[in-house]
Amino acid sequence: MPSARRWAVVATGAIILHAVTEMALLAVRFWLYPFLQGLDMARVDAMVAYGTAIGTLRALMIAATILSVVGFLTWQYHVFRLANSLDVSQASPRWAILGWFIPGMNLFKPYQMMRDLWSDLGGEASRARLIRAWWLMGLVTFAVGTGYQLMRSLNEIVHIRTFTLAATNIVHTTLLALATALCIGVVWRIQRQLVQLKAEARHTGI
Template identity: 30%
Template sequence: MQDMGVISEHREYEYSVNPSFLTKFLKVMLFISIGTTVLLLISNFMQFELVSSGTITKSSADANDTRQHFLSILRLAIFIVTSITFLMWIYRANKNAQGFSSKTLEFTPGWAVGYFFIPVVSLYLPYRAMREIWRVSSAPDHWRTQPGSALLQWWWAVWLASNFSGFAAARFSMHIKSLADIQHATIASILSNCINILAYILALSVVVAISTKQRKLVDEGSGNSFDADGLATNN
């Protein structure tokens, strides 16, 4: 009698929605976000040095304000585009995970995105949705027994820290009445930007890790190999 315990079933996995272009675009936007935040961080240091010098002329103050406003608006625009792209990527990653697994997932694609916008639960449920995507992408048929990821934990912790630090920096900038207040606000902005840079780097790492896991499933099932952007090349 054949031992049923040694029987393994080969499954072929396919993308429900091919994420290749979106993943590539998201990675580009994350790199741009990192670069823009670094520029704003440098600008903040320049502002702190100007305020600390004790000698501020009208021309230097105007130049500083123009530079800061331009970089702030630029970063905001890039942040909006990157955030929308990231949420679209989460939706597609979850949808693909739904197709990979033969078992029902706890989070639907819509709620994997929607929980980001609901107060209180947004502090934890989006992380759980991402953890589920990670587990399914690692082992679609046995994902419930898969361990979590330290990378995901760090990404989520730093993401929360970036939100809180950004809120604190905004509060400092709204109560400026003296040069000392400008210094304090600038320091808060510097710390916030440092955390933001780390958050972007970790987000990029998460995107690369999950997309690589899902691409590997499709690759092994189809017999194709994939390039760095997830585009199939027939063997």
């Protein structure tokens, strides 16, 4: 399996696992403990089971997050390098990675590079809306997620209504699921376009 495709599989698999784990964590937080008490389980045993489930899911989510970041960035590097070798893009594969880690620039540079790559690969202009939607959804998801974590931290000092915390958590998880679906669409749309372009180059003997 070519490197780009292999890493596309790794990245999307890890991204899906992260989203599923996030949804499972949401379900455990709100429904597991009451469910166990409904089974007449002892309070201590229910709390131990709840804590074990939360800890396991958090560890799995951390692992999925690391794997998804490594997988996506590695896939992106291979895609840009291949686009360079096909002489359809002059964008630096290294900048495709570094753009994610430079404060301020990471708010727009990765999107610009992905959008330009799609254009360089000959993708339909109308399909570029998917990349824009993915980027905007990602920014909104990040903002809501950051707000939720801040609210949880402040809750120890200033009491925040449980309903507000729960609603924010649900909104964040929903947005994450949408961002995940859009991200997968972007990865595989670019991947298919690149494979098609590579096949055409081979056919014409380039």
